[in-house]
Amino acid sequence: MEKELFDQKRAPIYEALQTFRNMRVVPFDVPGHKHGRGNPELTDFLGEQCVGIDVNSMKPLDNLCHPVSVIREAEMLAADAFGAAHAFFMVGGTTSAVQSMVLSCCKRGDKIILPRNVHRSVINALVLCGAIPVYVNPEVDKRLGISLGMSRAQVKKAISAHPDAVAVLANNPTYYGICSDLRAIVKMAHDAGMVCLVDEAHGTHFYFGDKMPVSAMAAGADMTAVSMHKSGGSLTQSSLLLTGENISAGHVRQIINLTQTTSGSYLLMSSLDISRRNLALRGKDVFRKVVEMADYAREEINAVGGYYAYGSELINGDSIFDFDPTKLSVHTRDIGLAGIEVYDILRDEYDIQIEFGDIGNILAYLSIGDRMQELERLVSALAEIRRRYQRDPSGLLSQEYIDPEVVSSPQQAFYAEKKSIPLHESAGYVCSEFVMCYPPGIPILAPGERITREILDYIEYAKEKGCSMTGPEDPKIEYINVLEEDGRADESVV
Structure with a gap:
């Protein structure tokens, strides 16, 4: 697609689906509901227009695993709208985008510099690839009890102490709206020969609003995961992965295809297409x-x-x-x-x-x-x-973030021999699973971290107050999985 053809008024996937709808194609393919006829209750609930375009990949509609026509055009329009070299449509949510971003840059034993208050999807990616986290523990606003962004001095110190790290990852913005000095972090990473990744799940609007904090692509980041379904208006579970000029798009596509479905939802893809057009125009x-x-x-x-x-x-x-x-x-x-x-x-x-x-x-x-x-x-x-x-606030906990003691890599701890013990007896053990409140999905405990009395007090307090706790194998979170052998890992983990 030539530059002059980047017409943001277009929505190629939407247009192709409209054409398909008018063709009255007889379906001898999947999905089995056959344009809704085989599942009338579903059709009544979602509507004929919706289930009628819940279709399988076919030549006129392209294929998300290897796009060559309408999906490719839609991704190119998205890249243009967001100021990226490439854009990838993601139908597994921003979790899938974040994991693909990390897996594209890190392999087993590689170090990645990142704040500890990341979404669980980042640490999940480390479980999958075996990379070793170098945590930059964020400062905390003690009055508000929230973790802040990455300070320049902390990032500089981490890069200096770990010059062999392959990447730096930043949250921007945090759930609470806090932004780091992204341009400075990108420059420090690049000067050290590292790539800079950004979890920009909550920053779609940075690309389109006036007087907004700088976006990851404008700051020169190499890759960023963007939740279009959050502030961008697309359907839940639809997201974008954006890359810069120095990232191989073909390699990223191969990584995405390791885990993303081969049956991409056209409902989700068309919502990305239409939402990008809406944001670009309005x-x-x-x-x-x-x-x-x-x-x-x-x-x-x-x-x-x-x-x-x-x-x-x-x-x-x-x-x-x-x-x-x-x-x-x-x-x-x-x-x-x-x-x-x-x-x-x-x-x-x-x-x-x-x-x-x-x-x-x-x-x-x-x-x-x-x-x-x-x-x-x-x-x-x-x-x-x-x-x-309103009542007396004395006795309420105030701090949301507790610095972890990291004993082993997330992958090593997750796959190690483990045992289940009562939560209240677990202080001193090394955790082998996640514990978090969702939302926001930032782990209180991640695999490989030492369980402390302070952390247990926080978990019990959060449960008592009614926070939605997720992560452990035990749904009631009365038991927790810990390492059988409480020995420090051979790997160097910070």
């Missing part, structure tokens, strides 16, 4: 309105008293280099309620579903589909919750 205006709504909500919530809806005033030029203005993060601890308690009250008593609540904060995720009247409803509900439920 994103700047749309996200300007989102920022205006977020600014209004922050001002109103702070006027209620007790809460702290934080924003760009936190910027310190380093570990909080910038702030995502669309993020409506609210500290709740000063009214005597954990964030998860406010989360539950909003849902159960006010029919308001926010993104998540942790032990000290809530996040209301604002994006292209929000309206001002719904924000006013949220503000009113928070004011009423404060009036009805």
